[in-house]
Every structure is written in structure tokens, then in C-alpha cells.
Amino acid sequence: MTTVRRAGERYSGGDLAAGIESLHAFSFGRHYDPDNVRFGALLACNEERLAPGAGFDEHPHSHTEIVTWVVEGELTHRDSAGHATVVRPGDVQRLSSAGGVRHVERNDANVPLVFVQMWLAPLEPGGEPSYEIVRGIADSTPYALQAGAMLHVRRPAAGERTAVPDGAFVYVHVVRGRIRLGEVELGPGDAARITDAEGLEMAAVDAAEVLLWEMAAR
Known part of the structure; x- marks a missing residue:
């Protein structure tokens, strides 16, 4: 069975005054729909748009696999495990928050940033956080x-x-x-x-x- 969800059906969030626009495919924050909480392991698929200089200050995550795909611009990532990277289009970034980690996500460039961030539920909770970035992933590479x-x-x-x-x-x-x-x-x-x-x-x-x-x- 196939169910289609159009871009216009996503929940609008973020903070426009702070240069942050968020579009959520699943229930997120103040937008709650009990029939749209997850699909398989997928808990969130957010399109984030950050103006130059905008970003998300340090905040916590736990028991979540977070995968980020940059559409345009550059994403600056820093986390409490000591990782500091710049993620560009074509890179796959994964942060396994496990028992708990804090991170910062910002647009430190002078052009707009657009990225898609997807959250998935791990098979087992807990453990140690881990981080990986794959530069320029090839087409069709799983x-x-x-x-x-x-x-x-x-x-x-x-x-x-x-x-x-x-x-x-x-x-x-x-x-x-x-x-x-x-x-x-x-x-x-x-x-x-x-x-x-x-x-x-x-x-x-x-x-x-x-x-x-x-x-x-x-």
C-alpha cells in the first residue's frame, strides 16, 4: 500500500524571526497528530531552512539515530562528544545519540542553508553516542x-x-x-x-x- 503526503501538508514550525523555518512530515513539537507519529523506524523528516547566522543552540538528544542531508549551503555541527564538522551537499551525516548527547547546528556561511534531517528509532536504547560523516556519497550506495x-x-x-x-x-x-x-x-x-x-x-x-x-x- 502506498500513501502520498504532499509538501503542502507538512506542519510548519521553527522561528521565522530568528531566521529558522521548519517543515515537519510527522508530528513534531506543538504539532501532534496521533495518526502521524512515525512510519516504520522513521520518527521525523524535517526540512530546515536557516538564514545566514541562524541556527539551533546546544540542545539534547537521546535514543535516536539522526541523519542529515544538506540540500544547499553548509551546516556547521558541533557536539558534546567533541565532533566539529561542516556538512555540505552530497554528504551523509549520522549522529547516534544513544544514552544522550548535546549538539549545535548552525549556518555560519553567508548564504541560506537548506537541509533535510531524519530521526529514526534505534533497535536498542542506550549505549554510547557515535558520529560519522560520509563525504560525497555515491549514487545508489546504501x-x-x-x-x-x-x-x-x-x-x-x-x-x-x-x-x-x-x-x-x-x-x-x-x-x-x-x-x-x-x-x-x-x-x-x-x-x-x-x-x-x-x-x-x-x-x-x-x-x-x-x-x-x-x-x-x-
């Missing part, structure tokens, strides 16, 4: 998490067809461009939630960038 989940980054050219991974739960998020999934066309910010995916394909209407989560049943 990235596995300790959450029974795997991220696939796809960048199909116009007219190109590509397989959707089979899985108990598959989440498709369009970053840019347009794709066709079955009879449905999806554009930037649109998402599809697929249960029991098997033998599906997507076709690029024009050049696209798509994040796909393949998640096991729990």
Missing part, C-alpha cells in the same frame, strides 16, 4: 543504520527508471526534481510511504534527487 534501516540516495536523470528497494516499510522523499511512482507524480518535498514494497520502480520526469529509506518490520 547507508545502513543500527535501526534496521538503510538509506538509498538516488539521482536519476530525466527519463531514467530505477528500482525502489523492497521492504516492509519504504519511505520516499523527493529533494528536488520530479518523479513518477506508479501513476502518481511527486515533486520537491512530496513523500510516499509504502508498506510491503516489492518490485516497484520510479521514473524521473526530470532530473531528480531522492532519499529512500528501506526499513525492516519490528
